[in-house]
Amino acid sequence: MEITLSPLSPSISKTFYSSLHELKDGERIRKCLQCGTCSGVCPFGYFMKYPPGKIIGTLRAGVFDLVTKTDSIWMCVSCSACSAFCPTQIPITAALMTRVKEEMILEGKVPAELQTAFKNSQQYGNPLGESPRKRADWAAGLRPEVNILGKTRQPVDVLWFVGDYASYHPRMVAATKAFAKILNALGIKFGILGPEENSDGDSQRLAGERGIFEMLARKNGLAFKKYQFKEIITTDPHAYNALKNEYPALGISYPVQHFTEFLCQRQEQIKPLLKKEIKAKVAYHDPCYLGRVNGVYDAPRELLSAIPGVELVEMAHTHSNSLCCGGGGGGMWLDGFQWEKAHVRLSEWRVKEAMATNAEILAVACPYEPPRFEDATKTVPNAGGLKVREIAELLAESMGI
Amino acid sequence: MKIAVPIKFVPDLVEELTIDSNGAALDTSWLRFIINEFDDHAIEQAILLKERAGAEVTVICAEGDGVDDILFATAAKGADSLVKLTGDFGGGINSHAAARALADLFKESKPDLILTGVQGHNDLDGSVGALLAEYLGMPFVGYVAGVALSDGKAVIRKEYPGGIIAEMEIKLPAVLGIQAAEQPPRYVAYSKINQIMKTAKIEDRALANLDFNGGATVSRMFKPKAASQATMIQGSPDEVAERVFGLLKEHGVM
Numbered sequence: 001m002e003i004t005l006s007p008l009s010p011s012i013s014k015t016f017y018s019s020l021h022e023l024k025d026g027e028r029i030r031k032c033l034q035c036g037t038c039s040g041v042c043p044f045g046y047f048m049k050y051p052p053g054k055i056i057g058t059l060r061a062g063v064f065d066l067v068t069k070t071d072s073i074w075m076c077v078s079c080s081a082c083s084a085f086c087p088t089q090i091p092i093t094a095a096l097m098t099r100v101k102e103e104m105i106l107e108g109k110v111p112a113e114l115q116t117a118f119k120n121s122q123q124y125g126n127p128l129g130e131s132p133r134k135r136a137d138w139a140a141g142l143r144p145e146v147n148i149l150g151k152t153r154q155p156v157d158v159l160w161f162v163g164d165y166a167s168y169h170p171r172m173v174a175a176t177k178a179f180a181k182i183l184n185a186l187g188i189k190f191g192i193l194g195p196e197e198n199s200d201g202d203s204q205r206l207a208g209e210r211g212i213f214e215m216l217a218r219k220n221g222l223a224f225k226k227y228q229f230k231e232i233i234t235t236d237p238h239a240y241n242a243l244k245n246e247y248p249a250l251g252i253s254y255p256v257q258h259f260t261e262f263l264c265q266r267q268e269q270i271k272p273l274l275k276k277e278i279k280a281k282v283a284y285h286d287p288c289y290l291g292r293v294n295g296v297y298d299a300p301r302e303l304l305s306a307i308p309g310v311e312l313v314e315m316a317h318t319h320s321n322s323l324c325c326g327g328g329g330g331g332m333w334l335d336g337f338q339w340e341k342a343h344v345r346l347s348e349w350r351v352k353e354a355m356a357t358n359a360e361i362l363a364v365a366c367p368y369e370p371p372r373f374e375d376a377t378k379t380v381p382n383a384g385g386l387k388v389r390e391i392a393e394l395l396a397e398s399m400g401i
Numbered sequence: 402m403k404i405a406v407p408i409k410f411v412p413d414l415v416e417e418l419t420i421d422s423n424g425a426a427l428d429t430s431w432l433r434f435i436i437n438e439f440d441d442h443a444i445e446q447a448i449l450l451k452e453r454a455g456a457e458v459t460v461i462c463a464e465g466d467g468v469d470d471i472l473f474a475t476a477a478k479g480a481d482s483l484v485k486l487t488g489d490f491g492g493g494i495n496s497h498a499a500a501r502a503l504a505d506l507f508k509e510s511k512p513d514l515i516l517t518g519v520q521g522h523n524d525l526d527g528s529v530g531a532l533l534a535e536y537l538g539m540p541f542v543g544y545v546a547g548v549a550l551s552d553g554k555a556v557i558r559k560e561y562p563g564g565i566i567a568e569m570e571i572k573l574p575a576v577l578g579i580q581a582a583e584q585p586p587r588y589v590a591y592s593k594i595n596q597i598m599k600t601a602k603i604e605d606r607a608l609a610n611l612d613f614n615g616g617a618t619v620s621r622m623f624k625p626k627a628a629s630q631a632t633m634i635q636g637s638p639d640e641v642a643e644r645v646f647g648l649l650k651e652h653g654v655m
Contacts, residue, residue: 102590105588108587108589112585115588118588122591129415131415210592211591211595
């Protein structure tokens, strides 16, 4: 803790501090032991002038202004490791870090890269700044044609919420197509919203722009209402988290599954289709918002193990202790900023861990990861041989589709 | 100090542009419109001046899709009054008609300083500011990237090609064409825009009898043809290097 003789603005600290207590389980902040576990487990904690524990310290000392005078909060990738390991179970990510980011945004202190993602989300409904009309362009040429609900108006069993990066990112489109082929191979009656789908908004929310999150959620909620379906599935853990944990509070409530859970339930149907052997050591990376935040650890591993030839290996950080790819909580839009600050990338760290297991394939289940990890295989020495594959891609390959 | 910022909307290049069947204009059926980037800088400059010296900032825009949102966003940044020009201008307003209409408005509201984007990316003729100054009998400086106000005067920084900047002083009232604000346009939290929507008012001003005289007429609009295609050199790095070296020699570069 820094010693400040003249507290800057105790009233701001007080108002902000008490606003945190009103959040779900936020009163637990009062019980903080100042043990420093959060700051130690934080993958960027050692670069932050004010890691979580220290922020709580400033609030208690009435010198929270010190925190908003620095930009160290933008190193937070909302990976929730701090929340998972806090012995007092303080919801640090939700009730502290996200709120600090919100305060920074209200004060207009937003890194330029992040502003662009926010403006794009506001204007186009996706952080990439792509035309909403092109949201279903990835499906062009697929046979049978992907059912865009606005065009066909047919009732379906499953609404597939595709998400931003799975829809637009050139690397991710391959995985998105692979998943569409798997759904067809399983005879699932599914549809997508296409141009009517907006960003799930979860990463914008965790980056502190709750207003945009709510606006996007409302738009998605209106689109869901127009069509008939029994459940929502998504390939994006961030969309999964938003739909499962955040949308219901806004009155948008549907049963939702991550695609790995959905496929895992159909293992008996899938197994006979997995004909081609993929003989490789495969390390699986737990996405923060699938694993640590939502407890889905087994389904992706079961699917990978079902592929003939796959030998599953675990990396040093695994399950609830998984390491963030660096894309969460706005990290996807702060690459330049974080590189400037830290000169390290979490994705490179993770690729090194995968290499230490002698894995030939790094398997992932989140659309933020393939581009991040593939870039890292190019910058980490001797990592060029490590392949980064989405689980859907591996399944489709084994199915020969 | 009263500052007026007339802004306009231009086609968003995120959508592909197509030419309509008459071959002399863009097909507007799929077009999406956004604020002209230079106008966004004019707004930022106005807000900076307000914060520095105190001023009443009015932002004016012709009606259209998304205009209300942008006007409310400027209010959240600090603009005091919002004006929306209404009328029948489905076919667009040329710079001459816009300048005449704005001049009538400003003769009434008498701003001390008018800041507008130096040009719009749809026509690039940069004439609104200059025409406005002519109609109002005010001085005009374009390509401005910095403004300081003092005692009825403005000290401005004007950008010239080749990295030269001139500092000059003009008497107010004046019209400035803003090339860039002194800082990038600020971000304003969406919740703040939402909040201000509840209280801020947009004043509608009906425009009648627009005078389009003096504007250029587009006789044909077309996409430029690709001159020639690039050749991809195939082979091993050594073969590629050899071939590149050969080509450079052939063209007399080496």
